[in-house]
Structures are given as structure tokens and as C-alpha cells.
Amino acid sequence: MNKKFLILSYFSAIFSLLFLCGCTSTSQVSSYSGTRIKPISYSSLDEEPFYAHNQDSFVEKKLSNGIPVIIKKSKNQNSCGVRLVIDSVPLSDPIKKAGLEDITLNMLKKGSARYSSLYISSLEYTDSTFFTSKVHVDFLEYGILTQKESLASVIEVFASTYKFPVLSLEEFEKLTSDENRLQSDLLYQLYGILNKQNKYFAPLMFTEQSEISYKDVVDYHNGLQNGARIKIIASGNFNDEDADELIKLLEKNFASLKQFKYNKKNPGKAMLEADKRLYQVENYNNAPVCALGFSEIPGPLTEDFLSYGILSMYLDDLLYKAIREKYSMASDAGCGVLLSNGNLGLISIYDISLMKINSENVMKAVEDGLSEQIIEKKLDSYKRVYVSFIMNSEFSSDKTLDQMALGLVYKNDAKDYIKRPFRVYKISAESVRKIYEECIKDKICWIINGSMTK
Structure with missing residues (x-):
């Protein structure tokens, strides 16, 4: 590119x-x-139509392991989405680990111990299902977009890729090949200027200064298996019964994640x-x-x-x-x-x-x-x-x-x-x-x- x-x-x-x-x-x-x-x-928040129309459309629950779940019932949506919102944690040398989060989340979409990458790719055509990942400075997101009728089967696949991804060395080498590296001399200089007193901002993309190993990805994924870092959000054309069913599906697939203490990014x-x-x-x-x-x-x-x-x-x-x-x-x-x-x-x-x-x-x-x-x-x-x-x-x-x-x-x-x-x-x-x-x-x-x- x-x-x-x-x-x-x-x-x-x-x-x-x-x-x-x-x-x-x-x-x-x-x-x-x-x-x-x-x-x-408007004189008060309750009078504002958008708020008044939507304030009762949220369902807030917790899984048995303490993971919060917030569901937005939106009648206007044809598809539905589920995301894990994951707290970021500090890296010891963020400029050298730039791109680690993005590489790891992308590897999750390459298949799990139970579902092959070919099967996951086929979901795009058979169930209009898309796996999504976003890396922000303060948090990560890993999610799916699909049709409501496919949600039960797709969530099982989604949870499997998060908890039991293949994380093959071959896929890692593809994602970290020279052609995927971002020439980053300018980014490296900006990082130095913007961090005179606090090493916080770092490029989110894999750069020529990145020193990421296969073990780094495996270790980073292990750190993601912490229920204390996760919140789950969902949005779609759900009624009350659909929302209850979604909570059951999330309980079945994510309640096994244990909670551990971690160094939250400050x-x-x-x-x-x-x-x-x-x-x-x-x-x-x-x-x-x-x-x-x-x-x-x-x-x-x-x-x-x-x-x-x-x-x-x-x-x-x-x-x-x-x-x-x-x-x-x-x-x-x-x-x-x-x-x-x-x-x-x-x-x-x-x-x-x-x-x-x-x-x-x-x-x-x-x-x-x-x-x-x-x-x-x-x-x-x-x-x-x-x-x-x-x-x-x-x-x-x-x-x-x-x-x-x-x-x-x-x-x-x-x-x-x-x-x-x-x-x-x-x-x-x-x-x-x-x-x-x-x-x-x-x-x-x-x-x-x-x-x-x-």
C-alpha cells in the first residue's frame, strides 16, 4: 500500500x-x-424529544461473573450488533509495541479452535455477519454485526474467537510482513515531541519502530481473558423478550471469564x-x-x-x-x-x-x-x-x-x-x-x- x-x-x-x-x-x-x-x-432534559423517546430503551444487567451488559433497543435498526468494550492497559514501551493491540484483535478474526477461518469468512455471505475491531487510545473494541435471527449461532462463534483463537505463527507473519509496516519516522518524532513528561500517546498502527514478537501477541491475548476489563454493549431491533434471550446467550458464552486485578491505564x-x-x-x-x-x-x-x-x-x-x-x-x-x-x-x-x-x-x-x-x-x-x-x-x-x-x-x-x-x-x-x-x-x-x- x-x-x-x-x-x-x-x-x-x-x-x-x-x-x-x-x-x-x-x-x-x-x-x-x-x-x-x-x-x-427546552427547559428540562425530560422535555427534549430524542431523550424522552429513548430513555426507556436501555436494558442494563450483569452476568454472573460481574461483566456489565447494556442493551439498546432500537426499532429502526434492521441488523444488530454486540461489542466487547475492553479497558486498555499500559505497555512498558508503547512506541516499540505500537500495533500490538490491532494485530492481536485482527488475529482473533482468523479462526478459533472450533471454527475455521473459512467458516468465519462464510458467515459474511450466509448470515450477513461481520466481525469488527477498533483500537482507541483509551480502550479496545471487538464485536459482530449480524441479523437478529442469526444472533444465537453467531455469538457462540464470536465468543470462541475471543477465548480460543488459533493465533497461528503463519497468520502472525502475514500480518507483520514488511508490506504491512507503516513508514513511521514522522510518527516517531511526533511521539517524542508530545511526550515530554508523560509517555502515553503512541501510534496505534504497526510501524518500522515496532518490535512485536509472536509471544507478545499470545501474552497480550492472555491478558484479554479478564472479565474485569470487559463491558458488553449491544444494539438492535430487540423487544423485551429478545433482550432477555440475548442476556442468556451472553451468560452462556462469556460468564466463564474470570475477573483478575490489572493495572488500569491512567x-x-x-x-x-x-x-x-x-x-x-x-x-x-x-x-x-x-x-x-x-x-x-x-x-x-x-x-x-x-x-x-x-x-x-x-x-x-x-x-x-x-x-x-x-x-x-x-x-x-x-x-x-x-x-x-x-x-x-x-x-x-x-x-x-x-x-x-x-x-x-x-x-x-x-x-x-x-x-x-x-x-x-x-x-x-x-x-x-x-x-x-x-x-x-x-x-x-x-x-x-x-x-x-x-x-x-x-x-x-x-x-x-x-x-x-x-x-x-x-x-x-x-x-x-x-x-x-x-x-x-x-x-x-x-x-x-x-x-x-x-
Whole structure:
């Protein structure tokens, strides 16, 4: 695979908004302008229709071994999904073990002691069943998407791959072959800059600095067999009887996992030097010329983070106009979030066509477009985008589970997302401007490729 594409894919995977996947360009925002969801100021959460309609649609239980189970009954969904949300644990040297979690989860999908990889592949065609895995900085997810009528048989296969995967040396060598390695000199340098005081952030993909052995994968899988690290979430077109049956299936297949003490990850903040506003890193072959601007932002899913979410839409549009459309300087520009309790915001500008970028001009264009009066003009439109995304998640079990997992990890509340529309309606132009001044204005630390100044 093209190294340049891999680098871009890497940043797309890590630096994505908690509520919107990818950048919201001007053209993307305008596609929502016809939505009929109108922001209204409700006096209480119970009055907000999305919350009122969904608050009783959750079932919360525990398996006999203590694993929590949260089921979302969503009438609009044709398929259903089940995921294990797994707490991450610290690695002794995360930069050298980058990609271990992803490799391990992918190997689980290659077959178990009872079910061959060929049989698992056939489920995609016979039962419309897909195995999914996602690696976040703070947690992992391993799950299935299938039809409700196939759930009983598929969960047994799913549990078998998690508890008794083949983990063959042959599959390990395929996944760790040279062609699967991500050229990562830039990532390695970023890791060093962002971890002056706390070695927490590390690339999630298998890189040329990774020193992962077959034994590492086997040992990591053994660590996954800990019921204390797991929470189970599910979403689908379930009625009460279906939900009860699902609990029985999960009890049968996952209650055997014992709970053990483990070192839960306690991330600190990725620190930047306050008095240094520009870092230049060495360039390397086949990498896109890029500029990355970092700043501290509110923690995930806090009240201030919702205002930052709205602010991100303004930033995306302003960056898109100033960098790509007005000056034709880059193939893409936008705003994102490093998914971590020690949050950093990110401005990313990829494939810069000019040899040099003036960050002061970039931020001046942003500042000129973020007066409270201008914010007020577009505020209702951006609220509709935010709320539309949350509401539209109800039509997809996969998107519903994404929302549930984030709430479960960052708020200890899998149904937190149904409260967000009410909170979004409360956001004012003043609060958006306040977050800009506290997190963005005069606080961006730029990291650029060496080739940009040559």
C-alpha cells in the first residue's frame, strides 16, 4: 500500500472527532442545511424529544461473573450488533509495541479452535455477519454485526474467537510482513515531541519502530481473558423478550471469564513546551508535506467539549476556505481531536503545495471569522449538524454502539449520548468564543516537515 496513503489513513484514524468522523468541510455542512431538526431551547432534559423517546430503551444487567451488559433497543435498526468494550492497559514501551493491540484483535478474526477461518469468512455471505475491531487510545473494541435471527449461532462463534483463537505463527507473519509496516519516522518524532513528561500517546498502527514478537501477541491475548476489563454493549431491533434471550446467550458464552486485578491505564496529559510554538521535524521520503497544530482542549464528552465540538465545525470551514480554496495550498485542512483523557486538539494541513506556510496568516483567517456576531449567524446550522449526527446514529447499530462505547468509557454511562442534543441546544455563541480563546487563540503549537522550509 502507498506509504503516503498509510500516513494519511493513520492520522484520519487517530485524529477524528468524537462525534463526527473526519473533517466537516463547507460543502459537507451545506448538505445538512435542509434538515428539519430545529434547535429549540427546552427547559428540562425530560422535555427534549430524542431523550424522552429513548430513555426507556436501555436494558442494563450483569452476568454472573460481574461483566456489565447494556442493551439498546432500537426499532429502526434492521441488523444488530454486540461489542466487547475492553479497558486498555499500559505497555512498558508503547512506541516499540505500537500495533500490538490491532494485530492481536485482527488475529482473533482468523479462526478459533472450533471454527475455521473459512467458516468465519462464510458467515459474511450466509448470515450477513461481520466481525469488527477498533483500537482507541483509551480502550479496545471487538464485536459482530449480524441479523437478529442469526444472533444465537453467531455469538457462540464470536465468543470462541475471543477465548480460543488459533493465533497461528503463519497468520502472525502475514500480518507483520514488511508490506504491512507503516513508514513511521514522522510518527516517531511526533511521539517524542508530545511526550515530554508523560509517555502515553503512541501510534496505534504497526510501524518500522515496532518490535512485536509472536509471544507478545499470545501474552497480550492472555491478558484479554479478564472479565474485569470487559463491558458488553449491544444494539438492535430487540423487544423485551429478545433482550432477555440475548442476556442468556451472553451468560452462556462469556460468564466463564474470570475477573483478575490489572493495572488500569491512567493517562496523563501529553505535554507541550509552553514557550515553544514551532517544532521542525525531519522530512522523509514518500511522506506528505504537512503542518500539524496542537493545543490543549476540554476532556471528552464534558460540557465544555460540546462547545469545542461546535467550534470544530467553524474551524473546519475556516481552514478549508483559507488554506484550500483561497490559496490552493493544500489537498486537505481541518480540525480534529486526539482521543485521550489527556486531550489535545489538532489542526491538520496535508499535502501543502507551497514550500512554506505562514501559520500566523492561517490563524488570522480563523480569528477574523470567529467574532461572536459571525458565530451567532451559523450557530443554529451547526447545532443541526451535531444533533442530526447523533439522531441518525439510531438508524445504524454500528453507529449506536460507537456512541454507547464513548459514553461508557468517558462518562461511565452508555446512554449518555441521548442526553447530548439537549446539551447542544444550550450552547451559546459566547460559550463557543470562550472555548476558542481558552484553547486555540495564541495557544497553537505548530509541528512541520523539514522540507517545508527548504
